[in-house]
Amino acid sequence: MSSIGELGEFGLITRLTDRLPQGPAVELGPGDDAAVARAPDGRVVATTDLLVEGRHFRRDWSGPYEIGCKAAAQNLADVIAMGARPTVLLVGLAVPAETPVEWAEQLYAGLGEECEMTGTSVAGGDVVAAPRILLAVTALGDLGGEPPLTRSGARPGDLVVVRGRLGHSSAGLELLENGRDEPAELVEAHRRPRPPYTAGAEARAMGATALLDVSDGLLQDLGHIAKASGVRIEVDTAEVPVPAVLGPGGLRHVLTGGEDHGFAATVPPGAAIPSSWTVVGRVTEGAGVLVDGGAYRGAGWDHFRD
Amino acid sequence: MSSIGELGEFGLITRLTDRLPQGPAVELGPGDDAAVARAPDGRVVATTDLLVEGRHFRRDWSGPYEIGCKAAAQNLADVIAMGARPTVLLVGLAVPAETPVEWAEQLYAGLGEECEMTGTSVAGGDVVAAPRILLAVTALGDLGGEPPLTRSGARPGDLVVVRGRLGHSSAGLELLENGRDEPAELVEAHRRPRPPYTAGAEARAMGATALLDVSDGLLQDLGHIAKASGVRIEVDTAEVPVPAVLGPGGLRHVLTGGEDHGFAATVPPGAAIPSSWTVVGRVTEGAGVLVDGGAYRGAGWDHFRD
Structure with a gap:
């Protein structure tokens, strides 16, 4: 079982992204300077969240698959909470070089599985070496011609x-x-x-x-x-x-x-x-x-x- | 000079985002579950990058203003490299609780200043506590009706x-x-x-x-x-x-x-x-x-x- 350090940055990116199915919202997926996602509404809902090891998850309490599911879910929920349909996820992964490649693969399996529940694709991201695992997930979504459902519209009597x-x-x-x-x-x-x-x-x-x-x-x-x-x-x-x-x-x-x-x-x-x-x-x-x-x-x- | 831990998560977010001017690409800025950005082309260019303390910057070599400028610049450059116009940035900040609030304010000043050079707005983000500083920046951009400029179009003779x-x-x-x-x-x-x-x-x-x-x-x-x-x-x-x-x-x-x-x-x-x-x-x-x-x-x- 090889480590991420042995596989290297570009090998890891290829290994992780080759398995990600690209849905209809993705015009250009991983591999270039940026992804291109469809935004048919002409507006895009965008949210980003950080998950820090030891703070939002512990590796002795949660496996990589579950951490991936959780990271995707909290961002997808933010898009849903705007009344929008999630379209793509971008995933930044900071990870120690000695982490097994399989750990990252399982993480991405969880991300992909949770995304599938809403028809969302992982369209891009970044991986870097760091002393602790941190996930930075960005989700985009489409409003389908409707106004966003914000926090500011509640009225007395509701x-x-x-x-x-x-x-x-x-x-x-x-x-x-x-x-x-x-x-x-x-x-x-x-x-x-x-x-x-x-x-x-x-x-x-x-x-x-x-x-x-x-x-x-x-x-x-x-x-x-x-x-x-x-x-x-x-x-x-x-x-x-x-x-x-x-x-x-x-x-x-x-x-x-x-x-x-x-x-x-x-x-x-x-x-x-x-x-x-x-x-x-x-x-x-x-x-x-x-x-x-x-x-x-x-x-x-x-x-x-x- | 108070620390981020003393100010708290929501106080910090308010302090940082109140100073961010929101440009015409931002329909809904910081403060809700997600931001809403205009994507007039009907597609959106999206890229994310992580900057880890000790790896991409050192606080004894670079001040927070410069780190903010650099974090914005590398993401804006990715959008430009697709032949697109950057529209909004989302910024995830992981930071030790004992960090002075002023440090984060200077970081955001740098982010904002670099964004201004391209007419880009910081429209949202996340802040969490972590042992080391890490920045996760996502940039979105608009293609203005043109095809993306990818890495795959080079032809012999060029x-x-x-x-x-x-x-x-x-x-x-x-x-x-x-x-x-x-x-x-x-x-x-x-x-x-x-x-x-x-x-x-x-x-x-x-x-x-x-x-x-x-x-x-x-x-x-x-x-x-x-x-x-x-x-x-x-x-x-x-x-x-x-x-x-x-x-x-x-x-x-x-x-x-x-x-x-x-x-x-x-x-x-x-x-x-x-x-x-x-x-x-x-x-x-x-x-x-x-x-x-x-x-x-x-x-x-x-x-x-x-």
Whole structure:
């Protein structure tokens, strides 16, 4: 089993990119100074995220395939959260030279597999040597002629709705930190998020006034909507779904845990809400986020503080 | 002077992005799940590069402003090398929490200043905590209705032409490694590349059949054109410009030094070549790169080997 250092930069790039199927959104794939992607809308949605070893993943807790899935998922979810269709991913990989080539191949297999769920192609990237593994993923998307679904459109009277898993990744991380690997459902949720990629289209159909994916914790992310929209958001914990598998700290995980990349939206009061979405609160005049009418302490995740 | 850890993730993002002017290509700038950029051509050119501390820059050799300029320049040059006009940059910054906020502000000042030279906007990004500084820059560009200028169009009979500084950054790095900081022109060239951003438009006017920016070394990058185009490239060192300031190792720096982000193109034999470009060789049938009719050893830069 050879190392990345033995294979070399250009050998590694060829090995990784030869296996990536290029979908219809890719006019020119890996191998030139830049990729060329189709942007039929005439606008392009663009987002970038960094995943740092030891911070966003640990190699003893997650395999390369799962890390690849997670890196793709969090960027695809950002594009979906704009109400757009993901088209291409660019992947920057910083990796120690002694890393086995197979590790990088598995990482790319995960990236490719997650992309396939949304019809997205890995169209380019960069690999460099570094003391620790870091992934820099950029996702592009197409709005299909629709306005973007931002964080700033929530209006007093709107309902607050959520979709997808909340708190599972956070609960799974807590298990791993305590040396446990059961319930497997939670540990798996931490290793590989499962964003419901249909949420963007569903939010459009509901006439959503704001949409985001929950990456920093539900309350903190609802705070982003409140701030951008100039409104208050009131959450009713009696309405918040807390699956029994989350255990005694379940509500805390659901309210403050990030990384599941579920979605939260605000929708007009008369909206037809599918059963896959749950109403957890409402938008009022004012500022900030209230939980059962009061403040909530320790509301989310700051990359430099927690 | 406060640290990034004291200011926190969201405070830092606000501080950095509030100062970024958003140009006409930006429909939605920083602050949402993703940015929205205009892509009037209906296609988008996209490239991403990583810059790792200790590998691509050293904080004792380069200030944050210069590192920002360099990070932007190498991505803008990639877009120009496709014959496109850069539109927006996304910037991922991994940084230790104890780094002064002012350091990040200066970095962004450099990014913004370099972008301004090409009318590009910093439209989004991500900041995370990490033990070492790493920059992940993604640049998007618009082709304005033209086909991309790839590496694969060179044909036997074409001339090989170059534009901009070659070897200066490499010579400057060698000086710094030997504890010297003169000639200042070379050290400055290492700290901040000066890609000639008009090269893309000039290459189109010449009817260029292939274009790239020289990032890994002239011979190695010409090798990429030779391989992608299925041709041989023959370089005549008597024609290669070697400024006296480069000193005794000048030709080696010009042939093998990267990071100046000058440009190399192949153009049809009858092309009208402006005086800012220099003919350094020609395209023939065959494979690989010949220097004065023979092989050249140690031709360039592999991130996992050098």
